[in-house]
Amino acid sequence: MATKNRAGASVPTEAVQVAELSDRRLSPLRVCIAIVVLLAVIAAGFLGARSWASTQADPTQAQPWFAGYVDVTATPTYEFETHGGTDTPDAVLSFIVSATTDACTPSWGTAYTMDQAGDTLDLDRRIARLQQGGGTIAVSFGGLLNDELAVNCTDEAKLEAAYASVLDRYKVGTIDLDLEGAGLTDSAAVDRRATAIAALQKQRRAAGDPIAVWLTLPVAPTGMTEDGTDAVSAMLDAGVDLAGVNAMTMDYGSSLTEGDSMAEASEKALTATQRQLGVLYSRADITLGTATLWAKVGATPMIGQNDVADEVFSLKDAKRLNAWAADKGLGRMSMWSANRDKTCGSNYTTTSIVSDACSGVDQGDTFFADVLATGFTGSLAAGENAAATTSEPTLAAEIADDPATSPYPIWSSDASYLKGTKVVWHRNVYTAKWWTKAEVPDNPVLNDWESPWQLVGPVLQGETPIPQATLPAGTFPEWTGAATYLKGDRILFEGVPYEAKWWTQADSPEASAADPDSSPWEPLTQADITAIVSGTPAG
Incomplete structure (x- = not known):
């Protein structure tokens, strides 16, 4: 990509001087000095090239990165090119969607075509300024409010060209696909998108210009939805090499367990997502280790007030989630959104209503970006050169x-x-x-x-067997089909104790496994057995 560094320094003046010496008679001393200088220049160039190659070419050097989302079309305009006062150099610009006049034409939030954004928002120049300063951008396609390109652009060639035109114009190497609404539930769009992205990624890798692909998906504390896992499967089946799945750890609604903080709910959601991702890769015949799977998981909380009135992601939540994510080895941390990373002004009286321009919580002088970015010191660009995902050996x-x-x-x-x-x-x-x-x-x-x-x-190091409570033979009578049993009667069946839920005869306890609601028998729990053995009531 054009944003990446290239080894191509100008020729040092010492080398030019050495070349000029060949046209003059030189004393032995001056010849020796010239040779030393030339060797030093060559050595410096060699070592410099080695140093550049070691940091740029080795995909294993990529470190977890942070980049906040920036709502490009929101007002007031967020100055992502100056990092908004934080120390985080990278940004995820959102959202590219279908233009209202043509589904295959990319637009920023349907408000601006790319040309219009260049004129009205000076977007191209601002991106170039960020890149000149060492920052990197990703471009996010989709979002909740408008149609992601694949929803209505049904021509796969035009769809691929639409994605490519965005990457080419802004000289970026990371695609973020924020799939919500029809972008996630429309199975035809899911397949079209996967096919187009796979072709684009394959083509660019062959040309030495690779792109990283992230799927950003809604989650509950139980993990990705069925639509979400289907979207991941579609990408893997099409041959897309996913950089990872970025979980939108926000807006849990009724799935939020009472008493859980937003950080705790997010930890559960990310843990479940990582496990699901392992299953999906396994089904695609790719075996990945725990660390690799965690590196393919990202987290994006909605800072401050969430869309759900009772859900507030505080600075305390941010600190806890950051520490947990860094410990697990998540590959990415983001937030929605950089535009909102400040305390609301005194004229904004109803902080329980989500604002596009402030978080709804008192931040003082602290930025959510700085808290969430702690330990995520890698560059977004480094992930674009990561090696292709392949199966890892298991021992x-x-x-x-x-x-x-x-x-x-x-x-x-x-x-x-x-x-x-x-x-x-x-x-x-x-x-x-x-x-x-x-x-x-x-x-x-x-x-x-x-x-x-x-x-x-x-299992922890140094653990030994813990004695288990068991029922001695004869504790309860063995079940027989001829006997009549009343509610509360207990029997043994193949060594397992059961209790009758109502009057029964000739109903085998074995059926309770297949249809527990209709069966008159309920197996006792391990707690029940422990209580029976110890002579103390269960519960």
């Missing part, structure tokens, strides 16, 4: 389970597990959410509710 020895060093029994496909039972599998501890048998704890399901197992965390 079986790293996930082998040893009963002697596991706090709970190793999961077995032959065993039945009651609600609340803890097991160890692949060096992680899981808890059964309901009665289960033969369902692998780390089965790669996209949604948490699809699995009977809840991940608790890793």
